[in-house]
Amino acid sequence: MVCTDSPGADPYQADVFWLGSFFSRNEDMMWDNWSVTGFVNANLGTVRQLKSGTWTKTVDIAGVAANLRVNYRYGQTEQDAITLDALYSSGDNGIEDGTYSGVLTGNNWGSPGGIFISSGSYLLFPHGNVVNRLVAAVNDIANRGNGLTGGTLNLSKAFIPHRWYGKVGVASAFSNVEASGNGGFIIGSEVNGMTGLQLGPFMNVELHGAFMSLGDYYDSPATNGGVAERPANPWTAFLVFKWLMF
Amino acid sequence: MKYVLYSVLVSVLLITGCVSQRPTQVRTMADIGYPFPVRQVVLDNDLSVAYMDEGTGDQTLLFIHGLGSYAPAWKKNMDGLKNEFRCIAIDLPGYGHSSKGDYPGDMRFYADIVAQLIHKLDLAHVTLVGHSMGGQIAVTTGLGYPELIDQLVLVAPAGYEQFTNGQRQWFREILTSDAVRLTTVNQIRENFATNFYRFPKDAEFMIQDRIAMRTADDFRWYCDIIPKNVRGMVNDPVYDFLPNLTMPVLSLFGEYDNLIPNRFLNGGSTLEIARQGSSRIPQSVLIMIEKAGHFVQFEKSDEVNAAIRGFLKA
Numbered sequence: 001m002v003c004t005d006s007p008g009a010d011p012y013q014a015d016v017f018w019l020g021s022f023f024s025r026n027e028d029m030m031w032d033n034w035s036v037t038g039f040v041n042a043n044l045g046t047v048r049q050l051k052s053g054t055w056t057k058t059v060d061i062a063g064v065a066a067n068l069r070v071n072y073r074y075g076q077t078e079q080d081a082i083t084l085d086a087l088y089s090s091g092d093n094g095i096e097d098g099t100y101s102g103v104l105t106g107n108n109w110g111s112p113g114g115i116f117i118s119s120g121s122y123l124l125f126p127h128g129n130v131v132n133r134l135v136a137a138v139n140d141i142a143n144r145g146n147g148l149t150g151g152t153l154n155l156s157k158a159f160i161p162h163r164w165y166g167k168v169g170v171a172s173a174f175s176n177v178e179a180s181g182n183g184g185f186i187i188g189s190e191v192n193g194m195t196g197l198q199l200g201p202f203m204n205v206e207l208h209g210a211f212m213s214l215g216d217y218y219d220s221p222a223t224n225g226g227v228a229e230r231p232a233n234p235w236t237a238f239l240v241f242k243w244l245m246f
Numbered sequence: 247m248k249y250v251l252y253s254v255l256v257s258v259l260l261i262t263g264c265v266s267q268r269p270t271q272v273r274t275m276a277d278i279g280y281p282f283p284v285r286q287v288v289l290d291n292d293l294s295v296a297y298m299d300e301g302t303g304d305q306t307l308l309f310i311h312g313l314g315s316y317a318p319a320w321k322k323n324m325d326g327l328k329n330e331f332r333c334i335a336i337d338l339p340g341y342g343h344s345s346k347g348d349y350p351g352d353m354r355f356y357a358d359i360v361a362q363l364i365h366k367l368d369l370a371h372v373t374l375v376g377h378s379m380g381g382q383i384a385v386t387t388g389l390g391y392p393e394l395i396d397q398l399v400l401v402a403p404a405g406y407e408q409f410t411n412g413q414r415q416w417f418r419e420i421l422t423s424d425a426v427r428l429t430t431v432n433q434i435r436e437n438f439a440t441n442f443y444r445f446p447k448d449a450e451f452m453i454q455d456r457i458a459m460r461t462a463d464d465f466r467w468y469c470d471i472i473p474k475n476v477r478g479m480v481n482d483p484v485y486d487f488l489p490n491l492t493m494p495v496l497s498l499f500g501e502y503d504n505l506i507p508n509r510f511l512n513g514g515s516t517l518e519i520a521r522q523g524s525s526r527i528p529q530s531v532l533i534m535i536e537k538a539g540h541f542v543q544f545e546k547s548d549e550v551n552a553a554i555r556g557f558l559k560a
Binding site (some may be wrong): 198200 | 416440443445475502504506509510511512513515
């Protein structure tokens with residue numbers, strides 16, 4: 001990919017390519033008790049800047065993101081499961097050293113990509129039922145270029161098979177780079193829960209709720225849009241009605 | 247950093263790209279191997295029914311398989327019961343080694359087949375053992391030919407769960423011959439796995455046979471009969487007629503049956519449906535088998551065999 005733009009003091013060109021793969025085994029958790037999915041994706045390239053009329057290579061890009069999700073079905077249905085989801089994305093705190101080891105996703109250019117919507121968290125990572133995916137603490141796995149190490153643990157249970165179900169979950173994440181200006185590494189931790197009823201074929205009503213404790217990553221004005229104080233811990237509760245009609 | 251990343255990614259690509267499968271192939275469905283010798287009986291309408299006939303005894307167990315299945319699905323039950331009973335497992339017409347053709351595939355058609363087979367083989371003291379759709383066929387036979395049947399053993403039978411008119415219509419329309427024909431290997435595997443609480447390794451032969459039969463010349467008739475069977479089950483419901491059964495009936499269910507009740511249309515517990523159906527039968531015994539799914543006779547064959555033995559000797 002070649003980008004030519006002038007966002008900063010000097011025009012730049014970037015050649016970036018992505019290489020990655022995903023894998024899955026027993027995604028629907030029916031072959032046996034264990035299900036594993038994941039991906040590895042890397043962005044590699046260079047940035048050249050126009051300085052004094054000459055294009056000069058200024059930054060080497062090499063970032064990677066990886067995910068591993070392991071499910072164990074302990075009961076009858078796919079809703080009787082324990083799910084552990086781990087996510088890593090490499091990070092960087094600037095390009096002054098001539099390298100950028102963070103992750104570049106489609107979000108960098110305004111197209112959705114790198115959103116992590118199926119982890120089961122609501123406030124730390126975006127949730128699939130929430131329309132505005134930019135309200136999560138980590139709305140893109142690049143985490144503003146700082147990268148992250150995080151994960152979720154969810155325990156779900158079908159109280160009545162294929163009719164009434166619920167789950168409780170926890171999520172936590174750490175920035176791989178300390179937030180500049182009084183900030184730390186801890187992005188935060190979340191507890192959440194959900195219960196739902198299957199009213200008919202592909203028709204569900206669900207009540208969701210979550211609370212998140214923000215970490216010292218939010219003590220930095222660079223993280224808070226210029227505000228020095230850590231924001232109040234967020235919570236959410238919402239009711240959804242889902243009906244897939246076909 | 248870059249070189250490390252290149253190495254890791256190339257390795258991941260190689261690993262994820264190297265999954266291959268080479269399915270077994272058969273020329274006709276009759277080439278699929280069975281665990282016991284297969285015999286054929288020709289009925290009045292020139293239909294040929296394949297069956298495995300093992301063991302001896304005063305009582306005959308006549309095993310009827312379910313939708314999309316075949317006689318070998320009973321092999322563990324025949325193994326476990328043949329020392330006390332004569333065990334006959336049939337392939338329904340349209341399936342396995344039996345004749346194929348443009349058959350109606352409804353429940354009364356199969357009940358007539360079962361009755362004819364009992365006459366042709368001159369069987370006495372017959373207990374029908376039907377699984378899933380085979381259970382509904384057994385009930386239909388018991389209602390239509392009560393004089394031929396001593397007892398019924400219904401293993402996770404279709405017909406205990408009720409459906410609305412709209413749901414029946416959905417069943418009629420959802421499954422087509424092409425959908426059966428084009429079922430992918432992964433989907434075949436998942437369909438079988440859904441029949442079990444924990445898929446046992448020794449059930450793998452069912453998956454391999456189902457994959458292999460796709461290359462058979464007569465596979466198209468198998469694809470044709472399955473949607474007809476589904477329509478037959480919803481068009482000939484037996485729920486209202488269960489009180490008319492005159493013989494003793496043993497109902498067996500796996501408590502973790504993911505097919506009964508239908509998980510998309512109704513949901514709920516299997517026990518609820520099992521009680522609902524069996525309570526309508528005058529001489530009824532219900533046994534729930536723990537930690538078993540829809541294919542309970544294979545997954546928990548020892549428990550099922552013991553339950554059948556106890557029921558027949560009571």
